[in-house]
Amino acid sequence: MTSKTSNKYTAFNRCISLMGWTVKKYKYTLLIYTILLFLSFPMMAVFCITSKVPMTFEGNDTGFIMYNAFFSTVAVSFSVIISFINFAYMQKKTSVDWYFSFPMTRRNMFVSKYLASAVMSIVPVILISFIGLLIQVTTIDLSSFFASLMMLILAILSNISFVALLSVCCGTTIDGIISYCVISMIYPIAWALVYYLPTLVLPGYVALDISMTLLTALVPFVSHYMGTFLGDLDQFTSYQFIHTGWWLLFTVLCTAGSIFLIKRRRTESAQNAFAFNMPAIIIKIVAGFVGGVALGLLFSVLSYSSDMFYLWFLAGAVIGAFCVTFLLHIIYARGTKGYSRSLLQFACAIVLISVFYIPLITGWFGYVSNVPKAEDVKSVGIYLYDSEGGYSLYTIDEDTNTGYNNIDRYTTFDDKETIEDVIEIHQEIVDNLSNIYDFPYNFDSSNRAIISMDDNDRFYNIKLNYTLNNGRRITREYEYGEISKEAQNMLADFVTSRLYDYKIISNYVDRFTEIISLEYLDYETDTGILVNQENFSDMDKMLEALKTDIYNNKDMEESNSDAKGKIYITAFDKYHKLIRLDIVINDNFENVIALLSSVNENAYSKGYADLNTETA
Known part of the structure; x- marks a missing residue:
């Protein structure tokens, strides 16, 4: 029983x-x-x-x-x-x-x-x-x-x-x-401060992609x-x-x-x-760090014209960390009794802020001046956004048929000569930074925005992605005011090369998985030819012809000056997004022109305005 x-x-x-x-x-x-x-x-x-x-x-x-x-x-x-x-x-x-x-x-x-x-x-x-x-x-x-x-x-x-x-x-x-x-x-705010503040301080700094899972992990x-x-x-x-x-x-x-x-x-x-004090200790330290950096940033920005801005930051950090830890102690202890025991957490918060701030304003252990050696680089990716060009790239909203200029000029090179040219341009930009920014660097988000841009400046910004032989990646991005005149000229010579244009076109053509149509608008006759899968069975052949002509053609600057017409290619990429590639062509695009002439022009030729209206 x-x-x-x-x-x-x-x-x-x-x-x-x-x-x-x-x-x-x-x-x-x-x-x-x-x-x-x-x-x-x-x-x-x-x-x-x-x-x-x-x-x-x-x-x-x-x-x-x-x-x-x-x-x-x-x-x-x-x-x-x-x-x-x-x-x-x-x-x-x-x-x-x-x-x-x-x-x-x-x-x-x-x-x-x-x-x-x-x-x-x-x-x-x-x-x-x-x-x-x-x-x-x-x-x-x-x-x-x-x-x-x-x-x-x-x-x-x-x-x-x-x-x-x-x-x-x-x-x-x-x-x-x-x-x-x-x-x-405080956990997401702490991550956001550590993640975003270097972008306001370090020239060339590019914040790595951060997972939202990490940002909200607690x-x-x-x-x-x-x-x-x-x-x-x-x-x-x-x-x-x-x-x-x-x-x-x-x-x-x-x-x-x-x-x-x-x-x-x-x-x-x-x-x-608390039954166990460790959570309270960690909360006070991290909260003190957040409060100290936030108030220090405010003090530093307000005093950016002062040569002693870093002292203002430290003053704000001390005040902010003290106020936050003191406030949390009052909340948890229901009064001020025993605050002397919380001074250790306040001190830890100040140490944490110093470890973060001092390396940041001094260049983060050579981050700003670091330019990789050519022999250590396996490949380099280049992003350029400029004010000119013989072609444009953009995605299309299928519902509204609206185009967005959000596909950037980005390509990768792995040949030794090009890598050396890019590193030379990068070094010139880095050497020019000392003429723009004071040392130590300041928390001043408006510092770059006020840099003037001359009418003759072609490039708005440049982004470099190095892949080293050991697998490490180095990324830098510079705005127009940070690119010297010498670097501007070097970049202009670089982007007008046949290799650059061929690489750009090839990169985006390689993304195409299904060609929808190709439209050719003739500037001389004011007529257009619509080429699609119904009247031209081998779209891949047309794209290969375009790539060949780009590689064999002169730079895009000349192709604009004696333009014969313009080609619009609409295709799906591997993410099933519609991409449109527009490129000006001249008589040197022999392969493309030959293929266009083989299309039944009588059946598919229309006036320039009519074709634009139909495809809009």
Whole structure:
């Protein structure tokens, strides 16, 4: 008899029993939550049907936005709130004594509360999601819908786990809420300061692409938005893989950390500020860094004309770091008592700011003056945006047929002679920087904007991407005011070379996967020829002829002066985006002209104005 009784009340059964009791305790709260979920998705789906608004979950349509913006916000917000409520049993002396008198371990108690939070948050989400799906089942893209649902469940679990860890470490619920909010704010701001401020200081600095997953790695509240609106739910891309992998790992680490610490948490720590001080220490240091850099930046910009701007920055940094750490101490300690113990965190914040700021204004260990040696370079990529040119490139919006000049002149060279020419130009630009900027460098975002540009300056900016023999990459970007007259002339000689134009055209032609049409407008006869797959079967042959003529032709400057006509090529690239390549041709484009003459001109020749109207 004793054996049967003990088997009936196992640790698992006790966890499930307490979980069920917790869910029943908040049944009316759960009902309100379910109603809000219903109003934010299924009810909106009904309105979409009556209003004949499409709801497909493809792209950012109405259904996608409703589910991943409104519906998910309700779900994630509730998971945070109910988790703080469920884990509050650890943070009141009376409830701690009562709950810990139960015939179950602390870890089992914690697991039951965790499961209760998960069940209360996730089960209504699944039920209401399927109700909304049934309403619009004939139009919704199922793969995108279920991917959104899985991302939402992961976001809910990551928030519950994060709240659980903070609740274990904090002595009161209010301190846990404050910590959750402070971390969610200061972590992205700290990353943004470290990431963007060098672009305001270092000439030539190019910020590396930063993943939004990294930028919000400790902000689970926005994890669902980052995964759905910035990721491609139809394809499991590398971004989706990293994003999903991180939040799975984050959830596991927070849960494991909570289970590990719950047994070491002292009962008497309830209603104290923190049961474990490490989170508070880290929060104060990072917040002090953010506040110090922000105020220091403000002081530095306001005093940019002063030779002692760096002292103004340090003064602002000290004031900002002190104010932030002092304010957090008052919040956590409910007063100023014991602030002397927080002075160490203030000092750590100042050291962290100094380690970041001093190398930054002194050139970041030679970053500004570094020009790679030609023998160490495997290839160099060049981006130029200039005020002239014999051709243009732009994408096309298929819905509005609108063109956007957002395809830049970028190409890569790996021959030794060209690499040496580019490095020579780069060195000339670097040598000119000392004539423009004072040392040490200042936080002055307007410094470059006020640099005047002469009418004869052709190049607005230049971007260089080096790939070294050891695999390392070096990237620099310079604006028009940083490019000396000598460098301007060197660049002009470089871009008028046949190799440069051939490389540019070849790069974009190589991106084409399907040629839609080729239009030729003859300047002499004011007529045009429309070449497409119906009247010309070998578009690839036409493109090869164009590449050959570009390579054999003189520079584009001369081709503009004796232009015969203009060619417009419309094609899909590998990303299925429409790209249009426009290029002026002259009599030297013999191969292209020969192929154009083979087209049935009587059937497809039209007036210049008529052709423009039809293809607009």
